[in-house]
């Protein structure tokens with residue numbers, strides 16, 4: 001479990017959150033929602049350990065997140081864009097995800113995990129290509145696979161933590177659904193703690209087990225998605241009209 005307790009954070013003199021608390025459970029996909037500038041990426045960056053909390057604490061399976069030494073074996077971060085400015089084969093990029101686990105270089109077991117990821121993410125035909133020659137969406141699929149292999153860990157000292165920040169921006173609609181559904185299934189099956197940011201509210205409504213809504217430096221609401229993400233709240237936070245029709249969230253417009 002991730003527990004955020006009385007967390008406050010400011011960028012310079014600008015307060016982003018004041019005294020927020022929240023929990024994200026293992027086995028759940030939790031999405032952070034909020035308008036532009038609400039602090040979603042800042043919260044993910046704190047969970048990624050990019051900078052320490054200024055006050056309050058973040059606990060990962062009851063240990064202070066900042067003090068966990070083997071975090072790279074249990075924490076994967078998938079962002080909108082990962083720029084690689086040098087030539088590397090696709091399968092070598094995916095194998096980079098195994099380096100935190102390997103003493104020197106990835107061994108047979110790591111190679112098997114990489115091969116399984118290339119198959120699962122439909123990358124076998126691209127495996128020998130230079131990543132720089134791929135389209136934006138193809139590159140993003142490679143990074144999904146890289147993070148997926150990083151998250152595979154037989155030693156369960158803690159529940160793996162997956163952080164996703166708008167990871168589907170460059171993907172076509174088939175791959176958006178395929179990969180987010182794969183994340184959801186892995187999360188349930190392997191008790192990952194998966195926390196992400198997604199701007200598509202309808203997709204969030206379908207896929208997220210839990211949501212956290214950030215608004216005006218506070219947690220406006222949190223809990224099971226279909227209880228929290230109701231038209232009144234959506235109007236207050238995003239200033240759009242919406243409806244729930246046959247279990248789907250439809251956005252009508254501004």
Ligand SMILES: Nc1ncnc2c1ncn2[C@@H]1O[C@H](COP(=O)(O)OP(=O)(O)OP(=O)(O)O)[C@@H](O)[C@H]1O
Nearest residue numbers: 011012014016034035036037038039040041042043
């Ligand atoms: N390094 C920084 N220095 C100063 N201000 C920053 C920094 N990073 C972010 N901010 C500001 O903090 C606020 C929150 O930014 P953040 O990126 O967390 O928002 P967000 O909710 O992810 O927004 P978006 O939906 O637009 O991606 C914004 O007003 C942003 O301008």
